[in-house]
Amino acid sequence: MEFIVILIGLSIIIWGAISWTIKTISNSNKYIELKPQFDSLKEARKTHESKVEKDKAELSSRIIKWEKKVENDKKEIIKISKQKSMGFPWLAEAYADYFALKDDEIEKYLKNKKHPAYTAAENVKIIKNEKRVLVKENKIISYKINYFEKLFPWLSELIAEDEDEEMPVRIEGDSNNDENEDRVKHYLTPEEYKSLPSVERNQMALDRYLKNRNKSKWAIGRDYEMYVGYLYTQKGYSIEYKGIIDGFEDLGRDIIAKKPNEVCIIQCKCWAQHKKIHEKHIFQLFGTTMEYWIRNFIENKKPKSFEEFSKFLNEKKLRPIFYTSTRLSEKAKEMANALCVEILESKPLGEFPRIKCNINSDGFGQSKIYHLPMDQQYDRTIIGNRSGEFYAYTVKEAENAGFRRAFRHRF
Structure with missing residues (x-):
């Protein structure tokens, strides 16, 4: 087993x-x-x-x-x-075409990806065409602005950096542009304007005007020119405001300050501290000073030698002065020194009395009138031509001195 x-x-x-x-x-x-x-x-x-x-x-x-x-x-x-030329609209079109190609790639991707997005692709196509037109128009405008800024440096001061910036533009036919409209209304509510006594409402409007943080470059420049003009008035100069009054026709000279045997051609620039003044502004001031010399110091307007012009500069009979809140580039300083242009840099806007107390003579005697910065004749009113004229800080100060508000208000 x-x-x-x-x-x-x-x-x-x-x-x-x-x-x-x-x-x-x-x-x-x-x-x-x-x-x-x-x-x-x-x-x-x-x-x-x-x-x-x-x-x-x-x-x-x-x-x-x-x-x-x-x-x-x-x-x-x-x-x-960046070329400062306005004669090449084809360049703007090329620029637009370039960025349109990038949108083409997005459109193709949306159509050809694993899960195509045809609606999105069609929207991209529509947006692409609209964008192409806008890009082209934007570049053409940029070329023109750059071209004009190259020719006229002061134009940069009129370009708003913020869409909310107040710009010095008036629309013809606007009912608010009535010659006798009181611009004080722009700084008060209707209730304030109706209820407040004239002294209080005028002072309130002035205070709000001064505290306005949303002023345009043009308005800031105007304040700065008035400030510089006031400083030179205090030094005994008679003042003629060219930038404020003549606007685009000021030829780059904002203030002409005069004393016997001395004329100061002053250009003012109230810019942010991070910006620098470049040599083109110095060249412009030098050129406009020479133009003033030709028109006012040469008999029979017959051109004379450059040496004679230099003699006026060296003897301080004619003084080109660049007055600015910021600083100049090294090249600008070098050119200013070579061209006898005096520099006053890093001079911020300071406090100064804004109310102009003016005395006018008419057939009935003398009228004592004060002008607020928003009044029609403010810029053209020169203080110091008659005894008793002065700048006041407050409306009450002006009225206590016997001055009344100007009847015509429009700025």
Whole structure:
């Protein structure tokens, strides 16, 4: 019995060994049969991976080259766009085309991506066309502004930096431009204007005018010119305001201050501290000083030598003065020194009395009238021509001295 059990066990072991051997031989034959295919697939995978790496490197190189080209194109476009010329509207169109191409790429992407966004792509197309027109118009306007600023440096002072800035523009036919309208109303509510006594409402309007932080460059420049004019009045000069009164026709001279045998041609610039005065402004002041000399100091208006003009400058008979709240560039200082232009820099706007108390003579005697900064004749009113005229800080001060408000108010 034990023998039979041992025999059966041996039979099972032998059968297992034979089955294992047969299976191993079969697998070996399959391996030998499939190995060439496996090797072929392995080689194909290596080839494919190598091609992918090569394509990635090539694509990366193309992207870098494209980005460099785009950056160079942008630099060239910006460089060209800075040319101070208004005669190249085609340049504006090219500029617009360039940025339209970028929008084309966005449009194509939205249409061809895995889940296309056709509506968004169509909206991009519409916006692209509108943007192209606006970009073109914007560049043309920029060229013109840059061109005119190059010719007339003072134009930069009239360009608003903030859309809320008050600009010195009047619309013809506007009912608010009635010649006798009281501009004090612009600084008071209707209730305040009706209820307050004249002294109080005029003073309140003046206070709000002075505290207004949203003045345009033009208004700030006007205040600065009045301040500089007041300072020179205190020094005994008679003052003629050219910038305030003549506007675009001032030829770059804001104030003419006179004493016997001395004329100061003053240009005023009330700019932010981060800005610098450049040499073009010095050249403009020097040129307008020479023009004044030709018109006022040369007999029969016959041109004389530059040496004679230089003599007037050196003897201080004619003094070009640049008065500014900021600083000049080194080149501007160098040119000012060479051209005998006096520099007064870093001179901020200070406090000074704004109310002009003027005495007029008429057929009935003398009229004592005071003018607020928003009144019609304020800029043209010169103080100091008659005894008793003065600048007042407050309305009460003016009225206590016997002066009344001007009847015609419009600025």
